[in-house]
Structures are given as C-alpha cells and as structure tokens.
Amino acid sequence: MSVCQSKPVVCALLIAGLSLSSVALAQGVHNNQHLRFTQEHGITFSTIGDAGNPAYTYFNINQTASVGRVDYEYRIATTETTVAQYARFVDVYRHFVPQNEAINLAGNSLGWLGNDAAGSPAYAIPSGWESRPAYASFRYFARMANWLHHGAPDLANASHDTFAVGAYDDTVTGTRTPGARVWIPSRDEWVKAAHWDPNRNGPGEGGYWLFPDASDEQLMPGDPAMGGETSAGNAVEWPSEQFRPWDVGSYGDVQTPWGLLDASGGAREWTEDRGSPFNTSRLVLSTGRSPTELTPGDQLYRDRIELFHVDSALASGRYVTARFAMAVPSPGVLGIGGIAVVVLFRRSR
Template identity: 35%
Template sequence: MRFRFERNSGFFGRVAVAASVAAIGVLALSASPAAAGPTPDYGIDFVVIGDPGNRHVNFDEGRRFYPPFAPEDFRVGTVNYKYRMSRTEVTVGQWLEFVNAYRPYYDGPTNWSEFTSNWIVYDAGLGRYRAIAGAENFAANMGWRYAARFCNWLHNGKVGEQWAFENGAYDASTFGRDDNGNYTEQRERNAGAKFWIPSFDEWIKAMHWDPNKDDGEGGYWRYPTSSDDMPIAGPPGSGDTNTQTGMMYDVGSYPHVTSPWGLLDGSGGVSEWNETVATESGWRFVKGTGANLGQPFDLIDRFNGLGPTSSFPGLRLAGIIPSPGSTIGVVVGMLTIHRRRRR
C-alpha cells in the first residue's frame, strides 16, 4: 500500500492518511528548547548530534521521500540546531522506575503493555511492579502517551507528584480522541522541553546523516549502521542486529555497529516512537526495526505509523544540550535549508 496524500490546514500542508511502508518527509516543527541551568542525565548515556543545517535526504539516498510516494515539496532530515539522543533505547530497568513512580495515578489494567511494557509485571507480594528476571536491560516497549509522560517526569526532575507526569514536555490533557475517532494529542513538544520523543527529522539525522561521508561532503547512509549494506541478523558475536530473529538481548549487545554519531541499536531492539504526526487521524511515525520486524524497515526511507495507544514501539530519548548557568535559545528556520556547517 502507498500513502495517499491530502491537503490539510495544519503546518504540514499534506498528511499521509493510510499507514504503509512508503515513507514521506516532514520538517521538524519546533526549535531546540531553552535550557536554564544544569539538566541532569539520570544515568542515561546521551550523544550530541551536531552539524546544524545539514542538507536533506536526496533522491538517490531515499527515493520513497519523493514522488510518486511523497509530494514534490517534502524534504527529510534537515535539523538546524544541535541536540542530544540517548545512545540506546530506554531499558526495562529505566522504564520500571517510571512505572512504579506513576503507579499511584494509573487507573488502567494492571499488566497493560502500553504502560508496563512486555517485561514488567505487578507483584502483589511486593506491592509494586517488577521486571521479569533477565529482562532488565532489554529495550522497553510502551505506548506513545506513556513515553510522553516519561519525558514529562524527567523534565520535572522525577518529582513523584501527579502534576509532574501530566505536563512539561507534553500536555497530557490533550490526550484523547475526537468525535471522528481522531487522536487529539498535541502535535509537537512544548517550547522549553528538556527531554522529548525525537521528531522524524531528528531521528533520521541521528541514525543516517554522516558529515564525513563522501570525502567530507556529507551524506546519508541507507542503514542506521553507517553502511549502505543491510546488517546481518544474528546473535551477538556473529550478527549485527537481532532484527527478525525473535530473540531479545540487552541494549548495546552489538557495540561494533553504530550510527555515524555513535548511537547503538538503530537496527534491532525495538522499533522507536517518533514525535511527528504521520496521519490525519493522529498516528505517529515509528522508525527502525525490532526482534519481530523485518529488515526492510531499517532502510532510511521505510517506516511505520501507529496510533499513540499502540504498545509495539519503544523510546530513544532526545534532549537539550545543557548549558550550566546560562540560557540557550535556538531559532529554527523551518522552511529554509541552511548552508551546512561542520561539527
């Protein structure tokens, strides 16, 4: 199935209205947020994504970002500011801390994967949630709404009060559906967010853009492994990814396979939520592959789209670059691709 594009009054102008493997491009909607004072990392290993103003994906690098699969004016991959991405996906252990912190305010089914992931269960004897033994360092899966609340919680310093989960990066009061069944979640993060779900452009750049490719001219690799060749599926030590193997391993189990910026597990682990709205009904882009998802989705111009209540994808955090004692404000040129600057 191909995407069918229709005119829309929102920022994107056109939106995809059918889920498919055919990819389209969208521009990052919000500027790099302001940072006031030091921002803790909470033990998460972040990598700076530099080279602001990088060019977009060209036709030879990602043909499905161009007609007949996408409108003529869509462009993908340009990000005009520096930002950070977590080196790996959020782990079950990291997610467990959030699940137990949010538990007093949670009113859904006890072991609901949208909230708990597939690897966390409630233990009545302990009176709290726990991870399934051996899964603590697997990549966690979750719904988009809970991924957004996780970002809110980090933004607010892991405060245990309900307000800390309901706003900060995303306003949870917007989470719902309208009379037509469309999802109503806000389209992009709040200005000033410290942690967020990466946009489609931010994800593409962090996984595929290499400023040093082609003798320093810069370019996009077709796979999130600093390569134009499909990674080899197999267990750690013999393969490059667990994609379509049906087996889960700890994050970072393929340390020799990285994006140009040093990110791990761009292929495999779990597919990853993006912030960017993909369809008129409010589905979000999902990028990458997982243990049960085929390798073609590793290609730069292939992706999925899912509603925010799906629990299939996981989360790779994006965040500001902290500047202790100062405030950073970055204005993004939304419709102009700036001349690329070196890292």
C-alpha cells in the same frame, strides 16, 4: 597497545564513567569530529551537532519527500530505553496513575501485581529483563519524558503535574511544548542521528548513509559473537540455530555516525510525528521484534532511511520503545550538576 591507544573514544568514555557497551566504534564514528557524550538520569546521550544539515530527498507515493534536516543541536540517547529505566519511572508514577490505566502502564515489559497495601498498583521486572528494551505505548513514554523534564524526582518530590505537563501538556496528542528539556524525538531528529554523517564524502562533506551503521548495505542478521550486525530479521532472514540477543547494546561494534546503538534491531521506536492528522497514530522507526518467538522480526529492508511504520499512540500491547532526546545544556552547565561530559575529537588515521 593499550585501549587508550587503539580506541581513544572508548578510553575517553571509560574515564568519564560511561558504559563500555555504548562506546565501541563504527565506521562513521571514527570520522565524526563533533562527537560529544553526556550522561543524565542514568542515560547516555550523544550530542547531534552540524545544525542546518540538508535533508535527504526521496520519492514517495508519486511525490518528492524529504527527511533528516535539523536546524539546531540536540542530544539523543545512545540506546533504547531499558526495562530497568522504565521501571524507575513506573515506581514513582504508579502512585498517580489512574486505576483504569494500571494494567496498561505495565506495557509489555513489567508484570502487574495488582495493588499494594497502600492501594497503589504494583509492578515487577521479569527475571533477566532489566536490560531489554522497554515496550510501552507512546503516551506513557510521553509521561516519562515529562518526569525526566522535571528532573526525574522521587515520590517525595513528585506531583500529578510531574507527569501531566512539561515536555507534553497533552500526552495523547503528543505536541512538544516550547522549552521542553526531554522529549521523544521527531522523525527528522531520529533520522539525522541514525543516518547523517558530517564527513560522509570527505572532511566537512556531509551526506546520508542508507542504513544506520554508516553503510549503504543491509546489516547482516545474526549472533554478534558470530559476526552478526543486527537482531532484526524475520524467520527466513535469521541464521538457523544462532542465538538472538535481547539486551540493548548487544551489537557494540555497530553504531551510527553519532554513536547510537540498536538503530537496527532491538525494538521499533516511537517518534513524535503524527501518522495521521485525524487520529492518535505515530510514526515508528527502526526494525525490531517482540519478546516471543511466535512473532517474527521485521524484514531487514525496513532499516532504510526513508521507511517507517504507523502505530497507535494509545495501544499498550505494541512492541515499541523509545529513545529520548534532550536539549543541549548551556556551556556554563556542562560538567556540573551530576552531568558527566566528554568531548571527542576527530581520530587521526
């Protein structure tokens, strides 16, 4: 049996020229008739449809809370931002970044080399880190969103405003501007893409899964070659003597109902949501770990739909990444302008 017979979604994406690492199937992906993937700026996006889905309601600190309702279609990256993708942004922005921020721009992903001959900060990707999640503060991912909003221009076509305005006119407060084309997802947008299944309870009967792999059971930590489902897990939870992968997309068979990878494990992820109205903190979702064995990974239960962390938007030493969201192009734009598009229909059983 050919791959096109056994895995039609994989086949369709290969024909479209998208990465095989982002197309293996999970339970929810088999059933999702809304699946549609596009690729822009080297990033694969899944279109999140089923607008107006109900929210997930839960009990939080003596009151009822809800999360996950989104009343519009949007796109979201199937993987977390990689070090190589972040480095493309940095290679342009380094010519505009204030000198007192030069070392912070490196985050926990790039090596800072001081200034080059022209006086601009210089950076390098550590050997073998190209496909790892990029760790940086919220404000630099917000400036990267602005750069992507303007079409990811090269140095010859960039200016200070390329990074200062666009999706966010203030990359500290992180308030999304009307008409933003690329942005850091809200908590609702992230949760919907990770947990909402439009066919959870049967055809057309949507619902939420507790964990981001179309299941209600905690993911199993471990080497994917040995049946592991996530790179998350603290020192007690992780199987002894098993390899813990670093690269994004390492668990290709573990996906959300919308085809997202690494919604568990990989790294923690920024959202736009404020952690407090009185400071610059942001809500952080998913489980992750630092690139050093000295810092244990998150406990697995933190992958549950209702849980989140809070972290400072300005801190550059945090091991937090982002996966970008993007506006859905108008029908007349699909398939042109360098956008690779494939529409996926429900798989028969």
